[in-house]
Amino acid sequence: MPGPSDFDFLIVGGGLAAASAVDGIREIDPTSTIALISDESEPPYQRPPLSKEFLQYADVPRSLLYVKPEGWFAQQDRVELFTRQKALHLNATTMTVTTARGGEFRGSRILLATGGRARRLQVPGRDLEGVFTLRTVEDSEAIRAAGLSGARCVLVGAGFVGMELAASLASHDVESTVIEGQSRVWAAILTSELSSWMRAHYESKGVSFRLGESVGRFMGSERVEAVSVGGNVLECDFAVVGVGMEPCDGIAEDAGLAVADGIRVDAFGETSHPHIYAAGDVARFPDPVFGGHARVEHWEHAREHGRLVGRNMAGAGEPYERLSYSFSRVFDLSLDAVGRPAMSDETTTWGEPGEGPCAAFGFREGRLCGIVLLNAPLELESARTSVRGRIPRELFDVAGGRDEVSLRNLAELAAEYRDRNPATGDENE
Numbered sequence: 001m002p003g004p005s006d007f008d009f010l011i012v013g014g015g016l017a018a019a020s021a022v023d024g025i026r027e028i029d030p031t032s033t034i035a036l037i038s039d040e041s042e043p044p045y046q047r048p049p050l051s052k053e054f055l056q057y058a059d060v061p062r063s064l065l066y067v068k069p070e071g072w073f074a075q076q077d078r079v080e081l082f083t084r085q086k087a088l089h090l091n092a093t094t095m096t097v098t099t100a101r102g103g104e105f106r107g108s109r110i111l112l113a114t115g116g117r118a119r120r121l122q123v124p125g126r127d128l129e130g131v132f133t134l135r136t137v138e139d140s141e142a143i144r145a146a147g148l149s150g151a152r153c154v155l156v157g158a159g160f161v162g163m164e165l166a167a168s169l170a171s172h173d174v175e176s177t178v179i180e181g182q183s184r185v186w187a188a189i190l191t192s193e194l195s196s197w198m199r200a201h202y203e204s205k206g207v208s209f210r211l212g213e214s215v216g217r218f219m220g221s222e223r224v225e226a227v228s229v230g231g232n233v234l235e236c237d238f239a240v241v242g243v244g245m246e247p248c249d250g251i252a253e254d255a256g257l258a259v260a261d262g263i264r265v266d267a268f269g270e271t272s273h274p275h276i277y278a279a280g281d282v283a284r285f286p287d288p289v290f291g292g293h294a295r296v297e298h299w300e301h302a303r304e305h306g307r308l309v310g311r312n313m314a315g316a317g318e319p320y321e322r323l324s325y326s327f328s329r330v331f332d333l334s335l336d337a338v339g340r341p342a343m344s345d346e347t348t349t350w351g352e353p354g355e356g357p358c359a360a361f362g363f364r365e366g367r368l369c370g371i372v373l374l375n376a377p378l379e380l381e382s383a384r385t386s387v388r389g390r391i392p393r394e395l396f397d398v399a400g401g402r403d404e405v406s407l408r409n410l411a412e413l414a415a416e417y418r419d420r421n422p423a424t425g426d427e428n429e
Contacts, residue, residue, distance in 0.1 A: 004096050007035040009313060010107025012087045012097055014038020017113040017280025017306030019067040022079060024310025034079045035105055039086035042137060043073055048299050050140035051164035056171045062137055090255040092273045109313045112252055112263060112278040113306060116245035125218030130238040134161050143240060147172040150237025154227045156215055158185040160328060161242025166207045167330035177208040179215060179229055189326060189337040191360040194372055197353040205331060245297060247282045260284060262295040267319035269309030279309040288321040289388055290340060298326040323388050334377050339387035341370025366393045
């Protein structure tokens with residue numbers, strides 16, 4: 001019986017973090033052998049368009065989603081991509097990975113970039129036809145087909161998936177109702193003031209909300225026909241559940257690696273086992289700004305963390321120091337969130353939402369913890385500098401005012417403050 005296929009670097013996962021790790025490895029080591037094993041049928045692809053552009057236009061080919069140009073992996077020297085190979089078992093002692101199709105792969109260094117799976121609602125009717133989640137390109141195509149043939153949709157969750165889908169489905173003239181257990185929309189990133197404005201903006205576009213409520217059951221014989229919510233029945237042609245994701249950390253836990261809602265790694269991306277690393281959505285890493293550990297589910301983090309961990313696998317020895325960041329583009333709005341605005345206990349806003357550039361600031365225990373930019377993309381780098389500086393509230397008013405959305409002065413103050421007070425991180429988990 002043949003033995004395992006041997007590689008210098010073995011990457012488990014087929015998403016953006018995995019593809020970025022290849023780039024990182026090659027920046028340090030141009031000649032090593034690299035293997036990617038993925039359970040998907042496609043090469044690594046971008047996920048943000050799945051809820052936006054890819055869903056809005058029926059004729060978008062899958063190849064436009066690819067992280068690398070079509071055929072790129074086949075053209076690379078000493079890089080192999082193995083699709084439809086679901087990793088089942090990791091042996092941390094022999095450094096081997098076994099797949100569902102019987103493949104066995106061994107690496108001198110192993111990266112787990114296994115991402116996550118869409119969280120399912122544990123309610124009756126969840127398996128009815130027409131009840132979707134969104135994680136893969138196949139999911140997006142199925143939702144798009146339902147949107148082209150149906151007129152009414154129930155979206156569960158008012159986070160990234162629910163809010164982006166509501167905007168995209170409007171382009172297909174689908175009337176959406178968003179159900180959210182919390183009292184406001186996009187609670188994870190928006191301040192209370194911006195959340196209220198965002199809800200009103202969506203309602204002006206025809207989207208309805210049921211906030212502070214939860215799904216009782218999905219109703220129908222074989223296909224979903226309605227959703228029970230708070231004693232009421234909402235008729236629909238299809239439904240999408242977007243209530244977050246669960247990290248695919250089971251393979252690591254079974255191998256004896258440290259996990260805690262994700263795979264625990266150090267600042268260099270290495271797990272509790274030498275020579276085994278984790279990156280992207282599945283990794284819980286030391287937060288360089290706020291202290292404690294964090295797990296981030298967003299495109300930029302997957303790209304930057306994957307690349308840096310790839311470099312570290314090849315010997316770079318560089319700590320991860322990126323500030324948490326997420327973005328969205330919905331209707332006519334650009335949204336950029338820096339830091340942890342949701343942890344704020346005090347907020348203030350410069351500018352007026354919907355009337356030009358706007359910035360909302362969140363403070364925690366008297367220090368800046370996050371900034372949300374609405375239609376102000378040119379202020380992003382200043383926002384990063386400002387949040388990283390963690391400036392105290394009393395210095396904030398020196399930098400500008402409510403009607404002037406320019407963060408340059410704030411960023412300069414933040415940089416000066418951080419230089420004088422380098423230990424500004426919190427100790428939150």
